Amino acid sequence: MSDKLNSNRAPEPVGLYPHARKVGNLLFLSGVGPRERGTKNIPGVELDGEGNILTYDIEAQCHSVFKNVKLILEDSGSSWDQLVDVTVFLTNMKADFKTYNRIYAEYFKDNQPCRTTVEINSLPTPIAIELKCIATI
Known part of the structure; x- marks a missing residue:
């Protein structure tokens, strides 16, 4: 049995899925992007018409x-220091990995979860990064 969880502060999911599901003492996050809640605004992105x-x-x-x-x-009842696994999807590894890796190191200097970073062709919205995470509760 699992509990579906949604944040009232994070951007709304772009499909039929919860922000997270709790199973036992584990929390599985759906893919999370950089959009802002209540808008289609993506920090740092300029789009054409x-x-x-x-x-x-x-x-x-x-x-x-x-x-x-x-x-x-x-x-969802967890915290940053309880992350145990992070999968990162980048749309341009060659151009973005160095910057992403530097910023990642700032955020994860104290807690160092397992990490996988992969390049993909595109994401469902016009974003360059998405995270899939597992944490404990």
Whole structure:
């Protein structure tokens, strides 16, 4: 049995899924991006009239996605220091990995969960980074 959990502070899911599910003492987060709650605004992203990415700031997106993960963790009864596994999806590893890795090290200097970082072709919204996380409760 599991409990579906949603944060009132993190961006709304873009599909039919919860922010997180609690199973035993584990918390599984759905993919979390850098969008802002209540808007389609993505920090650091400039779009053309058709919704295509013109420019983006990976640093702004990293800070925003880490903030969103933290909000979901807290609203689900967990915390940043209880993260045990993080999967990171980047849409441009060559251009963004160095900046992302530097910012990641700032956020995870005290807690160092297992981490996997992969490059993918695209994400469902015009974002450059998404996180999939597992934490304890």
